Amino acid sequence: MQFITHLPGSSALVLDSPHSGTAYPPDFLPACEMQTLRQAEDTHVEKLYDFAPGLGVHWIEAHFPRSYLDVNRNTTEIDVTLFDAPWPGPVETDSKILSKVRLGKGLIWRTTDDGVPIYGRKLAVAEVQARIERCWTPYHAAVAQAIDAACQQHGYSIHINCHSMPAIASSQSTDFPGEKHADFVVGDRDGSTANKALSRLVCQHLGELGYTVSYNHPYKGVELVRRHSDPAQHRHSIQLEINRKLYMDEATLEITPGFEALKAHLRSLVSLLLKTDPRLL
Template identity: 75%
Template structure:
């Protein structure tokens, strides 16, 4: 793979990234399940929803590789060692909450779809796993880190939005809450640890003021990208934003629906608000 992410430079304190909207399926993937099932893992059209952001001055980083090939929003230790044909020679997570996600088949390298369908009919080699980390995870994270560092250096603070979408109803193996009907938005800051709580509430209240049903830290709190690059005490704030796909697309056909334009306009108002917000004053 030559280009694994798209980057657009910004001049504001705001950085947006989309780690799960990639649709470039690499030739070495070797998956055995049907492609339409794999595509359900994508945060479909998220890159289109936010395509206005660079023109407003926000930096933008977008993964082009698919989430099911490698999930850039997971730590490199979130490995299902049973997927490989030899012992995995690198550190592996031991945290029970992390291991629960790995057991669902949703670690750094997916083992199964959200409905539990196996992706492979073979064991992966250790070299395959290492190559995916080196060729996808590392450059993507380097790009996000560089964008956040640049924004912070310019302004003395930065706000990072980690952009996602979610199904209307939680799949059986997607979260710890199978079958749950999701809110229209979920704002996550890992229980107030990745952003100033007042900033998180500003985002929640803005979205509620637009008429949306908004949940806070449930069932999505934010994962690796907001955890790794946030430091609120140093004015580095990261929020995960999950959008219910029913607002803008048909989840079966993946086609955008009539709600797309209105949703995009409301996201533009959110970005405008954050561009005017200095979290140091909150």
């Protein structure tokens, strides 16, 4: 199967969708029901941005599901209780990062957002190493390549890490279970992954379109924006979360009538970013 799509662009803008994959590899072998597992997907996010490559935007997309391997986690964010043998690689020790692992949301998910166990078996170390080789390594390489190309051509890059979120936080999805989410969450890890003026511009534009916007709460951005950003070197990364209620039925995963209006607004945001040089903000 094809694990990722990488469409090189000509602009300074890079978009990636790490969690919208719906192609479940045959070696996954989950024990929970597929409908339960699919609630983890950022379903249809890739469709919301399918206009972007035609505008010269660099595009990277994962086809495998995040519950199989989450490329927005570091390879050290390992839940060692999943394996049938000791994990041979480094394991994260930072307690803040490990909070997600304890929730079952590390590199390899142990449970769904509602706490349902995903596996009825122990995983072999070799199969997880194979997932990293097939999925994590090429995905991050593609994002890095796109950002490098944008910077070499334009002197800067703007990277938008594209996600969706449930309308209400599940019991084990964040540190704020039951919280009603805004329409958008803009995250730059408290200004460490992007020029704050750029993040404010994104928030302002979405707010002027009539959306409620939260900044760095409850999602600040995780591994993809952390790893691939360097604002001091004009490499800016923002994690953008969209409330699923705006475009889909969360129970059936069907697209709703709000999809096209939202897509048009995202196109206006992309058009704005294509004209924005963060060095001038």
